[in-house]
Amino acid sequence: MRERVRETIRRYRLLERGDGVVIGVSGGPDSMALLHVLLALRDEYDLSLTAVHVHHQLRGAEADADAAFVADWCRAHGVPCRVVRVDVRAHAAKHRLGLQVAARQLRYAALREAAEEAGAGKIALGHHADDQVETVLMRLVRGTGVGGLAGIPISRAEGSATLIRPLLHVRRAEIEAYCAAHGVPYRLDASNRSRAYLRNRVRLDVVPLLSALNPRFPEAVCQLAEVARAEDAYLEERAREALEGALRRRTADGVVLDRQALVRLPLALQRRVIKLILSYLCVDEPDRFFAHIEAVRRLAASDKPAGCHRVAGAWWVETDYDVLVFGRGEPDSREGLDFCYPLAVPGETLVPELGCTIRCRVTDRPLEDGELSPLWAVFDYKRLSGPLVVRARRPGDRMTVWGLAGHKKVKDILIDEKVPHRVRRRMPVICAGETILWLPGVRRSAEAPVTAATRRFLYMEVENDA
Amino acid sequence: MRERVRETIRRYRLLERGDGVVIGVSGGPDSMALLHVLLALRDEYDLSLTAVHVHHQLRGAEADADAAFVADWCRAHGVPCRVVRVDVRAHAAKHRLGLQVAARQLRYAALREAAEEAGAGKIALGHHADDQVETVLMRLVRGTGVGGLAGIPISRAEGSATLIRPLLHVRRAEIEAYCAAHGVPYRLDASNRSRAYLRNRVRLDVVPLLSALNPRFPEAVCQLAEVARAEDAYLEERAREALEGALRRRTADGVVLDRQALVRLPLALQRRVIKLILSYLCVDEPDRFFAHIEAVRRLAASDKPAGCHRVAGAWWVETDYDVLVFGRGEPDSREGLDFCYPLAVPGETLVPELGCTIRCRVTDRPLEDGELSPLWAVFDYKRLSGPLVVRARRPGDRMTVWGLAGHKKVKDILIDEKVPHRVRRRMPVICAGETILWLPGVRRSAEAPVTAATRRFLYMEVENDA
Numbered sequence: 001m002r003e004r005v006r007e008t009i010r011r012y013r014l015l016e017r018g019d020g021v022v023i024g025v026s027g028g029p030d031s032m033a034l035l036h037v038l039l040a041l042r043d044e045y046d047l048s049l050t051a052v053h054v055h056h057q058l059r060g061a062e063a064d065a066d067a068a069f070v071a072d073w074c075r076a077h078g079v080p081c082r083v084v085r086v087d088v089r090a091h092a093a094k095h096r097l098g099l100q101v102a103a104r105q106l107r108y109a110a111l112r113e114a115a116e117e118a119g120a121g122k123i124a125l126g127h128h129a130d131d132q133v134e135t136v137l138m139r140l141v142r143g144t145g146v147g148g149l150a151g152i153p154i155s156r157a158e159g160s161a162t163l164i165r166p167l168l169h170v171r172r173a174e175i176e177a178y179c180a181a182h183g184v185p186y187r188l189d190a191s192n193r194s195r196a197y198l199r200n201r202v203r204l205d206v207v208p209l210l211s212a213l214n215p216r217f218p219e220a221v222c223q224l225a226e227v228a229r230a231e232d233a234y235l236e237e238r239a240r241e242a243l244e245g246a247l248r249r250r251t252a253d254g255v256v257l258d259r260q261a262l263v264r265l266p267l268a269l270q271r272r273v274i275k276l277i278l279s280y281l282c283v284d285e286p287d288r289f290f291a292h293i294e295a296v297r298r299l300a301a302s303d304k305p306a307g308c309h310r311v312a313g314a315w316w317v318e319t320d321y322d323v324l325v326f327g328r329g330e331p332d333s334r335e336g337l338d339f340c341y342p343l344a345v346p347g348e349t350l351v352p353e354l355g356c357t358i359r360c361r362v363t364d365r366p367l368e369d370g371e372l373s374p375l376w377a378v379f380d381y382k383r384l385s386g387p388l389v390v391r392a393r394r395p396g397d398r399m400t401v402w403g404l405a406g407h408k409k410v411k412d413i414l415i416d417e418k419v420p421h422r423v424r425r426r427m428p429v430i431c432a433g434e435t436i437l438w439l440p441g442v443r444r445s446a447e448a449p450v451t452a453a454t455r456r457f458l459y460m461e462v463e464n465d466a
Numbered sequence: 467m468r469e470r471v472r473e474t475i476r477r478y479r480l481l482e483r484g485d486g487v488v489i490g491v492s493g494g495p496d497s498m499a500l501l502h503v504l505l506a507l508r509d510e511y512d513l514s515l516t517a518v519h520v521h522h523q524l525r526g527a528e529a530d531a532d533a534a535f536v537a538d539w540c541r542a543h544g545v546p547c548r549v550v551r552v553d554v555r556a557h558a559a560k561h562r563l564g565l566q567v568a569a570r571q572l573r574y575a576a577l578r579e580a581a582e583e584a585g586a587g588k589i590a591l592g593h594h595a596d597d598q599v600e601t602v603l604m605r606l607v608r609g610t611g612v613g614g615l616a617g618i619p620i621s622r623a624e625g626s627a628t629l630i631r632p633l634l635h636v637r638r639a640e641i642e643a644y645c646a647a648h649g650v651p652y653r654l655d656a657s658n659r660s661r662a663y664l665r666n667r668v669r670l671d672v673v674p675l676l677s678a679l680n681p682r683f684p685e686a687v688c689q690l691a692e693v694a695r696a697e698d699a700y701l702e703e704r705a706r707e708a709l710e711g712a713l714r715r716r717t718a719d720g721v722v723l724d725r726q727a728l729v730r731l732p733l734a735l736q737r738r739v740i741k742l743i744l745s746y747l748c749v750d751e752p753d754r755f756f757a758h759i760e761a762v763r764r765l766a767a768s769d770k771p772a773g774c775h776r777v778a779g780a781w782w783v784e785t786d787y788d789v790l791v792f793g794r795g796e797p798d799s800r801e802g803l804d805f806c807y808p809l810a811v812p813g814e815t816l817v818p819e820l821g822c823t824i825r826c827r828v829t830d831r832p833l834e835d836g837e838l839s840p841l842w843a844v845f846d847y848k849r850l851s852g853p854l855v856v857r858a859r860r861p862g863d864r865m866t867v868w869g870l871a872g873h874k875k876v877k878d879i880l881i882d883e884k885v886p887h888r889v890r891r892r893m894p895v896i897c898a899g900e901t902i903l904w905l906p907g908v909r910r911s912a913e914a915p916v917t918a919a920t921r922r923f924l925y926m927e928v929e930n931d932a
Contacts, residue, residue, distance in 0.1 A: 141679050143686030145693045146612055201679060209675060213607045213667060220609030223756045227611045227737065231701055234734035268700035271693065290689045 001178045005037050005166050012154050014164040015041070020048040020120030022161075024111055025074075025081075027053065027066040029186040030126030032073070033175045034167055036184045038124060039077060051081040052114045054107045056088045058099070059191070066187055073185065084110040100197070112159040120161065127152055127165045130172040133221045134202045137210075141202070145289075147236070150229035151222075171218070239272035246273060254281055254315075254326040262324060263301050270297055277326050282315040300324050306421045320420040340391035343430070345458070351390055354426050358390050361459045366450070373461040377438045381456040383448040386433020393429050399436040400446040410436070413443055430460060467644045471503050471632050478620050480630040481507070486514040486586030488627070490577055491540075491547075493519065493532040495652040496592030498539070499641045500633055502650045504590060505543060517547040518580045520573045522554045524565065525657070532653055539651065550576040566663070578625040586627065593618055593631045596638040599687045600668045603676075607668070611755075613702070616695035617688075637684070705738035712739060720747055720781075720792040728790060729767050736763055743792050748781040766790050772887045786886040806857035809896070811924070817856055820892050824856050827925045832916070839927040843904045847922040849914040852899020859895050865902040866912040876902070879909055896926060 009015050023038060025031040038049055053070040055063055067083045074081035086109075092102035111123050132151045139148035155164045167175065179186060195201050211217045246261035255277060262270060274293045295309045296317050308318045318325045339353045345360040359373070362381055397410035414424050419442055430438040438444050440462040450457065475481050489504060491497040504515055519536040521529055533549045540547035552575075558568035577589045598617045605614035621630045633641065645652060661667050677683045712727035721743060728736060740759045761775045762783050774784045784791045805819045811826040825839075828847055863876035880890050885908055896904040904910050906928040916923065 140606075140687070140690070141676055141683055143680070143682065144690060146615075146690075146697055149612075149615075198679060205675060206679075209671060210607050213664060213672075214609070216609065217607055221606070224606070224610060224612075227734075227756070230733040230737065231612050231697070234732045235697055235701070237732075266700045266703075267696040268693075271696065290693070 001033075001170055001174050002037055002040060004170060006041065008154075008169050009041070009166050014155055014166055015045050015047070015122065018046050019122050020050070020115075020118055021122040021124050022050045022052050022111060022115045022118055022120045023124045024107070024126070025051045025053050025070050026126075026189070027070045027187045028126075028189060029175055029179050029184075030128055030131075030167060030172075032184050032186040033178050034124060034126040035074075035079065036178075036182060037166065039079065048118070048120065049079050050114065050118045050120060051079050052111055053081065053083045054110045055083055055085045056103050056106070057085055058088055058103070059189075062190070066189075069185075069187055082114055084114065086110060108158065112161060115159070115161040123158055123161050123163045125163065125165050126167055128167040128170050128172055128175055129218060129222055130203070130207070132168060132225055133207060133218045134199055136221050136225050137202045137206055138198055141198070141206075143290075146228050147232040149224060150232050151225035153229065169222070235268065235272055239269055239276055242269045243273045243276055248323060251325075251327065253328040257324040257326070259300055259319060259322050259324045270300075278311060278315075281326060281328075282312045296324075305418070318421075321418055323420070338392050340389055343388040343390055343460075345388055349390060351428055353392070354428055356428065356462055356464045358428065358430070359461045359463065360388070361461075363457045363459065364455060366457060367459055372459065373463050375440050375462040377440070377444045377460050378450055379437060379448040379458045379460070380450050380454040381448075381458040382454075384432045384437070384458065386431075386435065389431050390428045391431060393424070393427065397429065397436060399439070399443070401443065402446050404446075410439065413439070417442055428462065467499075467636055467640050468503050468506060470636060472507065474620075474635050475507070475632050480621055480632055481511050481513070481588065484512050485588050486516070486581075486584055487588045487590050488516050488518050488577055488581045488584055488586045489590045490573070490592070491517045491519050491536050492592075492655070493536045493653045494592070494655060495641050495645050495650075496594055496597075496633060496638075498650050498652040499644050500590060500592040501540075501545065502644075502648060503632065505545065514584070514586065515545050516580065516584045516586060517545050518577055519547065519549045520576045521549055521551045522569050522572070523551060524554055524569070525655075528656070532655075535651075535653055548580055550580065552576055574624065578627060581625070581627040589624055589627050589629045591629065591631050592633055594633040594636050594638055594641055595684060595688055596669070596673070598634060598691055599673060599684045600665055602687050602691050603668045603672055604664055607664070607672075609756075612694050613698040615690060616698050617691035619695065635688070701734065701738055705735055705742055708735045709739045709742055714789060717791075717793065719794040723790040723792070725766055725785060725788050725790045736766075744777060744781075747792055747794075748778045762790075771884070784888075786888055787884050789886065791888065804858050806855055809854040809856055809926075811854055815856060817894055819858070820894055822894065822928055822930045824894065824896070825927045825929065826854070827927075829923045829925065830921060832923060833925055838925065839929050841906050841928045843906070843910045843926050844916055845903060845914040845924045845926070846916050846920040847914075847924040848920075850898045850903070850924065852897075852901065854903075855897050856894045857897060859890070859893060863895065863902060865905070865909070867909065868912045870912075876905065879905070883908055894928065 015021070021038060023031070023035050025035055035049075035051060038047065041047065042049060051070065051074045053067050055067045057063065071081050071083060086103075086106035088099055088103045088106060091097070091106055092099050095102070097105070115121075115123050136149055136151045139151070152165065152168065154168045155162055157163070178184070191197070192200060193204070195204065207218070214220065242265050246257045246265070248256040248258050250256075257277075262273060265273065271293050274296045275289055278289065278292055278296075292309070292311050299307045299309050299317060299319050302319070304319070305321045306319055308316055310316050314328050316327060318327065339351065341349055341351060343349050343358055343360055346362055347360060349358045349360075351358065361367075366378070393410065398407040399410055399413065400406070401408050401413070410429075419427075423441065427442065428440055429436055430440065432447070435447055436445055437447050438460065481487070487504060489497070489501050491501055501515075501517060504513065507513065508515060517536065517540045519533050521533045523529065537547050537549055552569075552572035554565055554569045554572060557563070557572055558565050561568070563571070581587070581589050602615055602617045605617075618631065618634065620634045621628055623629070644650070657663070658666060659670070661670065673684070680686065708731050712723045712731070714722040714724050716722075723739075723743075728739060731739065737759050740762045741755055744755065744758055744762075758775070758777050765773050765775050765783060765785050768785070770785070771787045772785055774782055776782050780794050782793060784793065805817065807815055807817060809815050809824055809826055812828055813826060815824045815826075817824065827833075832844070859876065864873040865876055865879065866872075867874050867879070876895075885893075889907065893908065894906055895902055896906065898913070901913055902911055903913050904926065
């Protein structure tokens with residue numbers, strides 16, 4: 001076995017000469033074998049080894065005995081050893097985590113810290129091929145995509161260190177045989193036989209059943225994991241490129257995508273781009289991804305200009321003509337806004353609902369462009385009657401339109417002009433009495449036009465607050 | 467259930483108005499339910515339905531009764547029905563197939579034929595969501611890549627028809643409930659309960675165990691299949707592009723790839739390109755792919771200029787400096803060729819071992835390029851002594867080289883010039899007696915150079931036979 005581990009270390013470049021290595025040692029056969037193998041390679045690679053035993057304080061005297069066992073063995077074999085006590089229950093309670101997740105977080109944190117203190121670039125763990133098989137099957141049972149089937153990587157970054165798993169291509173039985181052959185002692189964790197944990201049920205029930213159907217089943221799963229890892233990495237890279245290509249902009253709360261750019265992508269990349277965004281923004285439960293992803297895809301591909309899908313928590317995804325908006329909080333209500341303020345003429349009127357200001361100026365000469373904000377309209381002041389107000393849109397609003405006899409529904413104007421819904425909802429309506437004068441940013445009415453006879457000009461400007 | 471099937475048909479565009487549909491009807495609950503549902507949709511879609519029952523002649527009276535049952539039901543419900551008898555045992559014996567594979571081949575052939583005769587563009591089959599789960603798990607047990615996890619497609623081309631599976635998103639239990647609710651009769655195949663078949667063991671043992679760990683396990687597998695299908699299709703397309711990009715040429719027996727172009731690809735595409743070639747050329751057992759693919763990858767990435775990996779049967783893959791050659795038969799032996807022929811001067815000498823011809827011309831003036839084949843050399847004829855011959859390379863061959871005192875080993879010349887091994891092996895050596903004059907395509911010796919004093923020119927040309 002030692003030769004195969006050395007070959008794995010060489011092929012995947014897990015160690016370099018002079019490496020500092022922190023080894024996670026629980027005291028079970030896997031980590032004791034790993035410690036023993038690395039000790040045998042210490043001179044060859046000129047390694048500085050440090051054993052780290054994380055004491056989870058969950059199993060009472062048993063756990064104390066594990067810690068003492070590891071410390072004793074290390075002392076006898078000249079390996080520096082640290083025992084780190086972590087409070088799993090407190091951490092789980094504080095962050096509302098399951099005990100297993102909490103223990104894992106604290107264990108990896110302790111290893112990272114030990115690596116930093118020891119100035120070690122590598123953290124070695126004793127995961128083996130059967131752990132890989134169990135991990136892939138657990139993910140399959142819980143629900144996963146191709147990425148989940150990639151299982152445990154043989155090496156990856158962990159903080160500023162590199163986490164390595166030199167035993168990943170070795171079977172559990174080989175490790176036990178190695179321990180027996182080399183007189184490596186170990187302690188067994190009684191909880192490994194409890195069917196309360198999914199991993200144990202997979203190990204005790206599922207793997208034996210499937211191995212009975214194909215004795216080479218474990219190898220087949222490890223191969224699948226290896227293939228899936230590379231394909232997942234490739235797809236992820238293509239998806240990140242595609243996301244950059246489809247991204248219109250990032251907002252404070254989310255992102256805005258080019259809807260057509262998304263829909264034109266191959267199906268696999270559409271799904272991965274949406275997943276990237278959802279996993280970044282809001283969804284952290286992989287088994288809930290699929291339904292959301294498909295809903296967002298349908299929303300984007302639909303021929304309706306506007307639609308909305310609620311994701312997790314306060315997150316939603318909205319289509320609005322040519323964009324797909326991922327955002328948080330209540331999507332602006334279409335009906336909810338209702339306000340009406342008299343306009344100060346001359347003067348400035350704040351519309352807090354919209355975060356904008358309407359400025360009115362009355363002049364006896366036309367103004368130049370440079371004197372005006374980008375969003376403005378001008379009226380013959382003398383021809384206006386009724387109080388000037390700014391108000392929210394109301395159902396049934398109608399307005400006169402240049403070149404058209406009579407009135408047109410504001411709703412139809414907005415549709416014809418393809419005004420995005422998020423603009424419509426935040427659009428002020430400016431009136432003289434009941435008569436709509438101006439839909440800023442959309443259309444001016446045919447009311448009170450400026451002519452050669454105009455003597456008093458009413459300039460209105462809309463400015464959005466920064 | 468009928469509504470969900472209708473929705474599936476609509477979303478995946480499985481049927482169009484006026485379609486002719488051949489339905490594979492075994493008489494079991496799945497196919498009877500499918501027949502019943504399509505009968506209910508007949509008017510809506512203006513369908514021409516034909517039921518086809520394939521009689522495998524394997525289960526004696528049971529099978530006869532199945533055929534009669536289907537024919538009777540169809541007669542009673544006004545559906546044209548054809549019973550096609552196929553000889554599975556004979557087909558299996560002739561093509562050395564397992565009975566299940568043979569039965570499947572004949573069944574699909576019968577359905578294709580029936581579709582052609584009926585002028586039907588669609589072939590409908592009763593596969594459902596539990597079949598999907600079983601298929602994915604069977605592939606996982608046997609060993610598979612991401613493509614295998616894609617499971618059963620909801621539609622695909624089958625000959626000139628399209629094969630559709632309208633029940634693919636419906637569970638077996640729903641189908642049974644539908645049959646009970648609508649009084650749809652069916653017959654059960656006793657062999658479905660035999661644990662001799664892998665599919666049955668998966669259905670009877672594996673799925674219940676995994677569903678006990680997660681009740682939503684079947685849905686999770688169907689989602690994985692859907693995700694894997696799209697990702698597999700995308701990867702396959704990228705791999706085909708990458709193969710075109712790396713392809714130097716096709717040979718009678720195989721292909722030649724640009725070695726660097728392959729090695730520079732992302733790992734996932736390297737594997738898929740090699741798999742495309744191997745599956746096209748020779749390997750048809752998916753579980754044997756992985757080891758071959760990895761061996762070929764290592765061969766290509768190795769820093770040795772030449773190497774060889776034997777694949778299945780007579781197939782091999784060879785590196786040769788900048789190319790990777792996939793070929794069949796014995797790779798040309800490096801030592802095996804041995805021949806020696808006197809050269810006809812003037813005249814043509816055929817070298818059957820190499821499939822080439824050496825032409826010698828003696829002139830009293832230099833020839834122009836246009837008068838010569840691309841591969842030629844010229845000598846001062848008067849300064850040559852000894853019989854002119856063409857022979858195979860021999861160990862220890864040495865040759866004079868321009869600008870170098872003494873001789874150089876032919877082997878070293880070939881290495882220094884990076885002559886591909888397949889060229890070396892098929893290279894003629896042209897001598898005057900024991901003195902090597904020319905290694906065509908590689909180097910001319912320093913013997914008998916043409917000078918101002920030359921009066922008789924010996925032109926030699928090598929032409930490869932078409």
